[in-house]
Amino acid sequence: MLKNRISFVVGALLASGLCLADDAKVAPKGAAPAAAAAPAAPGANVNIATVNGVAYPLDLFRMFFMERLQETQAQNDPAFQQQAFNEFMTMVVAAQEAQKRKLQDAPDVTAAIEVQRLKVLSNAALAAMAQDLKVTDDELKKAYEDVKKNAARTEFKARHILLKDEAAAKKVIKDLEKGADFGELAKKNSEVSTAKTDGGALDWFDANSMPKPFADAVAKMKAGTNSKEPVQTQFGWHVINLQETRTGEPPSFEDAKQQLTALVQRQKLAVEVNKLREGAKVDLNEEVVKVTKTDAAAPPAKPDAAPATPAKKDDKK
Secondary structure, X not given: OHHHHHHHHXXXXXXXXXXXXXXXXXXXXXXXXXXXXXXXXXXOOOEEEEEOOEEEEHHHHHHXXXXXXXXXXXXXOHHHHHHHHHHHHHHHHHHHXXXXXXXXXXXXXXXXXXXXXXXXXXXXXXXXXXXXXXXOHHXXXXXXXXXXXXXXXXXXXXXXXXXXXXXXXXXXXXXXXXXOOHHHHHHHHOOOXXXXXXXXXXXOEEHXXXXXXXXXXXXXXXXXXXXXXXXXXXXXXXXXXXXXEEEEOOOOHHHHHHHHHXXXXXXXXXXXXXXXXXXXXXXXXXXXXXXXXXXXOOOOOOOOOOOOOOOOOOOOO
């Protein structure tokens, strides 16, 4: 009866808006989840439980719950709420046992706690700094032009037959030269199980999404032809049929605006962090840290590369 009541109470608290699954999906990595900033209900300083005389605030459980939701990418449903609550209670009693054993004074535990403290403070600072950074339309337009340059790439539509050894691949190539149907050979010979139904078909891809030997071979082929020699990758030996090529185009400026804003913001944040590094007074213990001219100063952080963009329309060749 008590277990059912606990499950109901946890579910009610989470359903009241204290923990939102959608917030977990959109919250930036390392930032405090939006749910943690929501007003507590039904009043301030609410405890979720008292264990062995120690009270544990609802806000603490909310933070734990949101982290677990992000880590597992689970659905915010009653089953997960109960699971998270059980994990939280296990963590609490185990932590209390650690304190009884005075493990918090152990050097490795003290160091681990300090690392976590620094991570939380660092992430909070970066999130606050990012909020202070304003992105202008000119900066977005410049970033968009960079994205367009990087997005101009050739994409391929192909089929392949994966074989265990080179000899088997050469035999398939000879059969193709004699007029055999590629799809039928794929169904009969390919090591890929789905080839029995799709004839070895692959989705549209660019060179960066395939093993280099495979991508290099396809780039040299003409549409409608088969590879003349077997292509070896870490997966085995491939015989390739190139069906079509197209030129990928970036999305419109408006469609990409949200991603561009995040990109420019990350770039500007990297500059601000470098300023903090350069302005910090650092006294190194040279008995521990070997200092050379090369590594005495950290190199400037490189701006994030423009993200790859999906093709918007086909330009068949």
